[in-house]
Amino acid sequence: MRDRIAELEVGDAVPSERQLASEFGVARMTLRRAIEGLVGEGYLVRRAGSGTYVAEPKIAQRLTMTSFSEDMRRRGFQPSSQTISAEEGPAGARIGRRLQISPAESVLTIVRRRLADGVPMAIETLHVPRQLVPGLRGEDLEDASFYDLLQQRYGITLARGEQTIEPTVADEAESDALEVPLHSPALLFERTTWTPEDRAIEFVRSVYRGDRYQLVVELEAGPPVARRATAAETETRAGPGTDTATPVALAADDGTAP
Amino acid sequence: MRDRIAELEVGDAVPSERQLASEFGVARMTLRRAIEGLVGEGYLVRRAGSGTYVAEPKIAQRLTMTSFSEDMRRRGFQPSSQTISAEEGPAGARIGRRLQISPAESVLTIVRRRLADGVPMAIETLHVPRQLVPGLRGEDLEDASFYDLLQQRYGITLARGEQTIEPTVADEAESDALEVPLHSPALLFERTTWTPEDRAIEFVRSVYRGDRYQLVVELEAGPPVARRATAAETETRAGPGTDTATPVALAADDGTAP
DNA sequence: AAGTGGTCTAGACCACAGA
DNA sequence: CTGTGGTCTAGACCACTTC
Numbered sequence: 001m002r003d004r005i006a007e008l009e010v011g012d013a014v015p016s017e018r019q020l021a022s023e024f025g026v027a028r029m030t031l032r033r034a035i036e037g038l039v040g041e042g043y044l045v046r047r048a049g050s051g052t053y054v055a056e057p058k059i060a061q062r063l064t065m066t067s068f069s070e071d072m073r074r075r076g077f078q079p080s081s082q083t084i085s086a087e088e089g090p091a092g093a094r095i096g097r098r099l100q101i102s103p104a105e106s107v108l109t110i111v112r113r114r115l116a117d118g119v120p121m122a123i124e125t126l127h128v129p130r131q132l133v134p135g136l137r138g139e140d141l142e143d144a145s146f147y148d149l150l151q152q153r154y155g156i157t158l159a160r161g162e163q164t165i166e167p168t169v170a171d172e173a174e175s176d177a178l179e180v181p182l183h184s185p186a187l188l189f190e191r192t193t194w195t196p197e198d199r200a201i202e203f204v205r206s207v208y209r210g211d212r213y214q215l216v217v218e219l220e221a222g223p224p225v226a227r228r229a230t231a232a233e234t235e236t237r238a239g240p241g242t243d244t245a246t247p248v249a250l251a252a253d254d255g256t257a258p
Numbered sequence: 259m260r261d262r263i264a265e266l267e268v269g270d271a272v273p274s275e276r277q278l279a280s281e282f283g284v285a286r287m288t289l290r291r292a293i294e295g296l297v298g299e300g301y302l303v304r305r306a307g308s309g310t311y312v313a314e315p316k317i318a319q320r321l322t323m324t325s326f327s328e329d330m331r332r333r334g335f336q337p338s339s340q341t342i343s344a345e346e347g348p349a350g351a352r353i354g355r356r357l358q359i360s361p362a363e364s365v366l367t368i369v370r371r372r373l374a375d376g377v378p379m380a381i382e383t384l385h386v387p388r389q390l391v392p393g394l395r396g397e398d399l400e401d402a403s404f405y406d407l408l409q410q411r412y413g414i415t416l417a418r419g420e421q422t423i424e425p426t427v428a429d430e431a432e433s434d435a436l437e438v439p440l441h442s443p444a445l446l447f448e449r450t451t452w453t454p455e456d457r458a459i460e461f462v463r464s465v466y467r468g469d470r471y472q473l474v475v476e477l478e479a480g481p482p483v484a485r486r487a488t489a490a491e492t493e494t495r496a497g498p499g500t501d502t503a504t505p506v507a508l509a510a511d512d513g514t515a516p
Numbered sequence: 517a518a519g520t521g522g523t524c525t526a527g528a529c530c531a532c533a534g535a
Numbered sequence: 536c537t538g539t540g541g542t543c544t545a546g547a548c549c550a551c552t553t554c
Contacts, residue, residue: 030525
């Protein structure tokens with residue numbers, strides 16, 4: 001199915017469900033579910049009564065765990081990367097806790113400067129349990145992709161992550177590296193990433209300069225007004241109480257009704 | 259279906275699909291789709307081979323356009339709100355552009371201080387086209403919900419919004435109101451919200467104090483490695499190039515495969 | 517072994533788009 | 536009017552959980 005639509009241009013109509021079903025030798029309902037998946041991923045758009053079409057590449061094609069490089073390209077910049085330092089040592093209490101390993105276990109710490117069109121955008125400090133990436137050196141990450149390396153050299157795939165975002169100001173080292181004045185506004189990101197088996201792979205701390213980096217987020221109205229009202233809930237919460245939307249901003253685009 | 263599961267406790271097993279189907283007098287496939295919807299909304303969880311269960315109320319029950327109040331309650335605080343000022347006047351170029359109205363059209367501007375457990379958390383400046391909310395006064399929003407007002411008094415529902423997030427530092431007025439030192443790190447949110455008919459309803463500018471407010475975001479791996487590769491794309495983009503995940507952080511939880 | 521969700525089939529009727 | 540997607544039906548087999 002993916003191969004089939006790969007041949008089409010944006011805006012082209014996909015053959016009808018009935019036609020594709022007989023072409024693939026499956027029932028229409030079965031083919032329908034395949035299309036549903038592709039619609040959910042943003043590759044196709046349905047128009048009732050008319051047909052199914054190849055979708056415009058979305059500005060935010062399901063922004064899930066996008067890489068720095070891909071994000072920058074989408075914004076129209078040429079991404080690059082400089083490894084500043086690479087060290088190895090015991091995790092310590094804080095990093096150990098984040099990576100769910102013993103504080104004594106060895107951790108590889110790599111600091112990279114990320115640039116867009118040659119302009120420094122962020123300082124990224126990456127911590128990885130050493131035993132997960134034997135042989136990895138700092139230079140391996142020069143202008144390269146850590147996630148690709150994980151996948152290709154170590155066979156590690158990532159499933160999910162949790163990230164916190166908070167404002168900060170650039171300290172001396174950061175303002176030097178980012179080439180911004182001392183105490184400039186900046187965004188601090190901290191992220192932990194896990195494998196499908198719930199093993200923590202990395203803890204990353206990134207400082208992005210605030211004058212050049214902005215998060216853009218699409219909001220969607222929640223499900224109907226349908227709410228489950230168990231006895232317990234009615235006690236704890238005072239009610240839905242929707243007033244002005246709070247900035248906790250997540251887009252969920254699953255193709256179903258808003 | 260919603261009524262049916264409303265009677266159950268968290269963790270309870272829902273009757274089997276076959277049973278519910280005959281109970282409602284529909285085919286199993288039909289009932290299945292109903293359940294799919296509820297799973298997508300986070301009310302139910304399926305366990306293959308075992309059954310379908312009433313889900314834990316999620317920490318982030320589909321974080322879509324959550325209100326300040328609801329967000330604060332979820333974080334365990336008691337939200338409140340103080341209207342600082344309410345003025346009316348021509349939109350001007352900037353606000354007019356954001357609200358897609360003429361710069362001469364009258365706009366209601368309301369400044370509110372948002373608190374959690376009595377502690378100032380944010381300063382929120384709300385701009386609404388006057389003609390959409392005739393009779394609305396600043397006091398109406400004292401400890402009240404703007405979205406509820408829109409819905410109930412004016413019959414306006416909201417469909418989607420777009421929001422930008424960037425770091426900033428508190429200026430004099432902001433640091434006074436937020437009770438933080440001058441030039442403390444803060445988050446600046448700017449949001450425009452639309453109705454289902456694509457009419458802009460509000461433009462909101464919020465400054466959140468950085469020491470007490472943090473965004474937490476769950477990341478998900480994208481769709482398989484399947485990518486559409488049209489000729490045009492191969493030219494423009496240098497390739498997928500996944501390296502370290504960039505902080506553009508959106509959770510999409512639609513219950514389908516990651 | 518029985519029951520569950522997951523998937524598929526081969527039909528059917530509907531509302532709507534488009535010529 | 537024809538073709539399209541949207542929805543529903545009444546079965547079927549599978550892999551899995553649970554006892």
